[in-house]
Amino acid sequence: MDLITSLQEITKLSHLYYERQWMYATAGNLSTRDGSSRDQFWITASGKHKGELKDTDFVCVSVADGTLLKASDGLKPSAETSIHQVLYSQMPDIGSCLHVHTIDSNLLEFGVGKEEGSREIPIPPIEIIKAFGIWDEKPNLTMPVFYNHTHVPTIANEIKRYFISVGIPKVPFLLIEGHGPTVWGKSIAEANKHLEAVHFLLQVMARKV
Amino acid sequence: MDLITSLQEITKLSHLYYERQWMYATAGNLSTRDGSSRDQFWITASGKHKGELKDTDFVCVSVADGTLLKASDGLKPSAETSIHQVLYSQMPDIGSCLHVHTIDSNLLEFGVGKEEGSREIPIPPIEIIKAFGIWDEKPNLTMPVFYNHTHVPTIANEIKRYFISVGIPKVPFLLIEGHGPTVWGKSIAEANKHLEAVHFLLQVMARKV
Amino acid sequence: MDLITSLQEITKLSHLYYERQWMYATAGNLSTRDGSSRDQFWITASGKHKGELKDTDFVCVSVADGTLLKASDGLKPSAETSIHQVLYSQMPDIGSCLHVHTIDSNLLEFGVGKEEGSREIPIPPIEIIKAFGIWDEKPNLTMPVFYNHTHVPTIANEIKRYFISVGIPKVPFLLIEGHGPTVWGKSIAEANKHLEAVHFLLQVMARKV
């Protein structure tokens, strides 16, 4: 898929996620790796209304170190670019990262501590987990949940440390507590599929009586 | 109704159910019996985005034994085809089966065991039950709930055993725990009516305080 | 407003209410008094898909005794016509009655007995009550809740008895337990306004922790 088609696809998802109340108040950030130059990715610019995003509202960032490579006048990279940078650099085969704010992910409270940094939280073995490519019967899965540091690069560092010490999570997402999930996939379509499954899963976790 | 009209109608329902969050992450499968050849049915191909389904995204399967009869290049039958096959073969008068994943059906926990296979669960006698053609006042109804085996043909066998030993359920649906409901009806329109009533019922069951 | 405009307006509301999941599985019934002949009203025919209702899907009924006055081929009056008939006959100034099934109204359990017939249930004094034209500060209001007899004319008789013995409720609606609310208003627009406020109120009652 060429770059402009990818950016149009992400833009369409942005409008859809806004309608689903996943990107209210300019929240969230979406990115795609540049198919023809896989050492850079394109991420939504900071502060944009996600229901009115245009396919020109993206900036280009280096996978290696997060350097801003290209940006139209007035566009700044999303405040959470460093998290996307870590994910693309730690997982060379992924092509898209999607981060949204959902009500249900904010209802879940685990009390992960600032010093603790992250914790493994069990997830229920419901059918939708097969969307992650996991076909075990009633698997004992966990998801990594991170402390929501205000200084975003600190979260990015915690994630990097997690990937290096623990490895790539079995599930294609992580959760920042009191903030929202970040998912990834080989393509935009796969990342979107993962996000829909993650939303389903977190809804079940937050509402189960 | 001729086949193409039926497939168009199912396709339209697929888009609608996706919008209702009943078919996120490619979940669920929808089928219709072939009106002119009632010993075969058409079911959604595996892995399709249900909000973008086309009326060509179906494969044709034998009611008698589940053999794949027709499939365009690259299309595989849904992983849950064996369940539809059992339902069409056990109920010669039904014309459509609809299986979706809903949040509320995943909030309900009954703890049906793997060896147990299935259990009768009481349902509340609310007005919407009349949509199933049941007009008794405050009826003591139950719904069959099945264990969610990863090996889908095992679920299909449990359902077949249930139909043979217990009979056709009084309500036009069954539930697979931690997975979702499967409904049926004489026509696509009736199956859709049943599914809307089942969704209403399961919402009430999952949210009642 | 002439009759055809009224029926078009009701039809539009039917589509809107279906989208809001208030009329799933053909549930509910909507009616308008005939402006040029106020001793008759038009009500949705039985069994229609409310998201696909047409302005010809109505039958004409006598306010005095519920006699069917006009009906196109194949159209039967809604099973709950007798309730509308009682409301129009007891309240000569109302012009529309709307009955829907909502999840929240089905979550509320009061245990009204079959012999008891109806009971007054307190409602919280929230701002939305002003939509009923009630401007008292923190009013102690109640709503009448009726037992859901399967034989609908029995419910209609209970309602008639209530109006004769107790009087017209202060709030422009009644609730049938495990079934749904019925609202009324001088015009279709007012009845719709009342229904939106009733839905808001019942949501708050059903979800309050």
Next chain:
Amino acid sequence: MDLITSLQEITKLSHLYYERQWMYATAGNLSTRDGSSRDQFWITASGKHKGELKDTDFVCVSVADGTLLKASDGLKPSAETSIHQVLYSQMPDIGSCLHVHTIDSNLLEFGVGKEEGSREIPIPPIEIIKAFGIWDEKPNLTMPVFYNHTHVPTIANEIKRYFISVGIPKVPFLLIEGHGPTVWGKSIAEANKHLEAVHFLLQVMARKV
């Protein structure tokens, strides 16, 4: 932004908020300061269906004392104009005030007393608070909650007293208990962004288990 563009923008938000069930039953009121004459503002006329609002359904009011300056035939200012007037007069830099009724804001019960008038209520330190321009880590924030006097100018006076004695709230909104939130911003777009964040926040507060 010229006046007509501002009124069109507010009208568009009115339709959107109605769809989100924030303005059912004609509830709520939206206003914008007149950009070319900042000592007056335009507010939705009383009793309008917010899903059908037109950009001519506004009246012009004096910021200094709430006098009605301009109104087309038959239009009356919203019953809650006095609250908007206090907000515009106390905060010379704001350009828009938005007041809606949401289910979640009505689920929250604090028991603020009539004599007490208002109380500070803690809000959870979730990520969405950054939409208010507050970047502290895990801030201990509160929101002012007011008693819902039926006599609206009494609420307006309580708010004025609060602004004079306590100051401008750190968060760009206040809540009237059992009624709904009122938010503000420098522009309509900023006020809308704040409202989306407030809705997110109140949902989390009302649903947290």
